[in-house]
Amino acid sequence: MSKQNQEGITVKKDENFSEWYQELMIKAKLACYTKVSGCIVFMPKSYAIWEKFVFETDKLFKKSGIQNVGFPMFIPESLLSKEEEHVKGFVPEVAWVTEAGNKKLSERLAVRPTSEAIIYDTLPNWIRSYNDLPLRLNLWNNVVRWEFKNPVPFFRTREFLWNEGHSAFASEKDARAEADDILGMYDKVCSEFMALPSVRGFKTDKEKFAGAVYSEKLHYMLPSGRVIEGPCFHYDGQNFAKAYDIKFINNKGEEDYVYQNTWAVSTRMLGTMFTIHSDDKGLVIPPKLANEKIVIVPILFDETKSKVLKKVEEIKKSLKIFNPILDVREDVSPGRKFNEWELKGIPLRIELGPKDLEKKSVVVVKRNTGEKISIKIASLKKEISKLLKTIQKELYDNANKLLKNSMKSSKDIKETIKFVKDKKMVSVPMCKGEKCEEGLKDKMPGLKTLFIDSEKKISGKEKCLVCSGKAEYFVYVGRTY
Amino acid sequence: MSKQNQEGITVKKDENFSEWYQELMIKAKLACYTKVSGCIVFMPKSYAIWEKFVFETDKLFKKSGIQNVGFPMFIPESLLSKEEEHVKGFVPEVAWVTEAGNKKLSERLAVRPTSEAIIYDTLPNWIRSYNDLPLRLNLWNNVVRWEFKNPVPFFRTREFLWNEGHSAFASEKDARAEADDILGMYDKVCSEFMALPSVRGFKTDKEKFAGAVYSEKLHYMLPSGRVIEGPCFHYDGQNFAKAYDIKFINNKGEEDYVYQNTWAVSTRMLGTMFTIHSDDKGLVIPPKLANEKIVIVPILFDETKSKVLKKVEEIKKSLKIFNPILDVREDVSPGRKFNEWELKGIPLRIELGPKDLEKKSVVVVKRNTGEKISIKIASLKKEISKLLKTIQKELYDNANKLLKNSMKSSKDIKETIKFVKDKKMVSVPMCKGEKCEEGLKDKMPGLKTLFIDSEKKISGKEKCLVCSGKAEYFVYVGRTY
16 A cells, blocks of 8 residues: 555545544544543644634624523532433433542532533522523533443544533523524524534434423434434423522512523534545535635646746735645645645645646636636636635535435335435334334334424324334434434 | 612722622622532623633734644543653642543543643654644633632632643744743733733742743732732743653754643633722723623603603614613612612713703713713714723723832842732842742741842842842742732
8 A cells, every 4th residue: 555545545435434434533633532531632623613613603692692601510419410300311421520639529529411500500699580581691611421432533522512502581482482593593503604404303202301391403414324413402491490499580570480491512513514525535624614725736847846836825825815725845746735635625726837827827626526627817816715605505515415315204114224224314103102212223223213203294094103003293213323 | 788889899999808809709790609619600791701812812822823722621640640740730739530420430530730741642643753843732721720728719719711822842942932922922912901011020940830941921910919920831841742752853854852832821810800900889891801891871851761762772873883781771770870880890881861962962981980071972982982992091001000019129028028018029139049939938928939030130249038148030029819
């Protein structure tokens, strides 16, 4: 195997998805491991993308009246235990601080897996009457959930970054109405910046958040045929308010418990974006999230070198708003440079050789399609701008095609399994019995409900896919990541 | 005591600084406590200021070529122990995770008190030759140091927010040259946005960072007469590189260890800023960091109410860039509103009553001085803009006066103690003996060296303030926070 090949990705995305992903992480310098098992380093490239994502999302949050806030990352065990379902859901994954300095602590402190317990115990001091509502708080922070499965960068790590939003309202109606605002903002950033279309859907009771009345999420289809949950919204009703005693005086002068929501998006979206857009050559990222949108590679020969170098310097300057990389290394061949920058996901490459110079043009290569276009230098800035928009749209359209093609429906378990094996999700009729939901995995390993199909209504005649009893709703089933 | 007074601060800053500060924190809604002892909540108001500070600092970092990155917050005990002085300095304050899920961990994990150990253990994979240098990485994150003293919001809490910069260079010269860049950026943001002037100075060997060759910091004088350390820069030489085996091939083809720096600024700067500018009425913050720069209070009488309300709505719209608050509450008197917004530190208040309306003017009140100015509505936007700049400058100038007036020099221990009791810091001649540095606290409780006086050179005749032996340098002594 030549050195050049070893630098590139050696596995095909279609043939061995998980090996391909691991190579992409390391070789495109997105993540690496440390001696802390199950945690990763967010390398500068991926961290910069997360920062942009946070910036854009946060801008919408602020515009919507949400306030950022900082809470301690430690939660005393007794506080975490106040809401019964919540604690059951999280305790198996909690990392505990038991010693500090050289002393044993009198009570274990959880490293936050999520901050409901610490925030909600404080809220009674912040809320007195309906005048203090709605209270819409948000945290951008790090949380820890001690997974025992193999770590996968961005998708499954013991520590990850996210936002956690926590809002309190004076009425159920107001609280529920926040779902469209929140999921709308998430979807806007994920589709406009990450070029990722989603399907929005309610979780079944079995799959909802520990402590919530209902959970609604945005779902994405990975090229491996597994469905992944992205941004989520949970309506908690008065469950936490009762556990943590968060009361207020309503506009009739009566005491009531607040109505709460929680909502989140995590660095898992980075993994989702990397897998959906990237290919066998390496990373592909949407231009809007690429820090460096262009690489300029001069083709150098001894006689014309100085002229070509002078011109690429000029081009670099004129394209400054795209933060271009100019690669003038002389000990690396153009071909190897092409491979390297393709691996690293620079959206556009500009090649300039002596012949191009004569024609006063350059060759521009699109990272996502490999398409080569000759463009006059005089109109380069305008054309680059257009091309970046085109790439952004093409990535979205492709992801959308993958998503739409993956959505099937069936009333037959054999056909359903065939679809799922073929990397689809399937809308099927089911009863609401937890036993049937549990029973899916006996029909096919890993098969489970994804979200309720809100487009299809039950006529009354459909039978549950599992028990053949009366079906109560259509629900998408498939495999998850 | 009337209800109005209880809402305001009841203690004078001059008379009981620490009580005053605690009241400021709670009543201006900057921080509050939770059931996790020693940690605080950064309430929306203070968190927003930190976000702005981070944004401005980060902009300069990025311009200077520094890359942000994310590392795990857990550090295995064996890794932390690699650099001997470093571990000695931090272990007494470390919080340890010893259990996760329901399992005991085979090795204790430190919650990062700082990230040298986890970053430097990874760097050998990132650095091969001088082509990979300089490598300038930065993290904005949360760290934990388990203080056993009483917590003071922003100044002393077990968890705090900060940046930690870690850079590696190919030569000592390059590494040392980074100090001016880094401390320059910190000073720019602290002086231009926080309106806080500083004195830059090297720490004595005894006071330097655990593991560093030298430490250089920016120092601020608090109104209590205590000196506080702000942003800091540590030149680590090859100390960590040798402990963590961070080698590279230099441009002569030889193997060498990298030369490293670390640098940081923390949320302690918020406390510094709050105490220096605020007063007996409550919070004062520099306009550049105030989210809401103006509050508009209409003076309402039955006959003229609708006219006045219409006008303040217009004014609010025209001043939108200052993010004004319009306080139209009718169940709260103007006087109480004035007190409330002064407590909360809104830089400018606009009052509009029927008489002002007749004169087509408003009364504008400066939060920092209480000065009242009548301004024509037609030129309001322009004048507000000027006034905000004036306030920003006045805050800086006042802080600078406090700082400059607090810097004394003396060769006599009695006079030195008198100065320090009078809230000053004093440049004194000393030998470099650690015993003499230790001995300062026997002369006066809490007396210690602050930083080396770089302006004054030893003539050879000066005697050490403590042992009367030959003095080797002038060094500032005083009390610290």
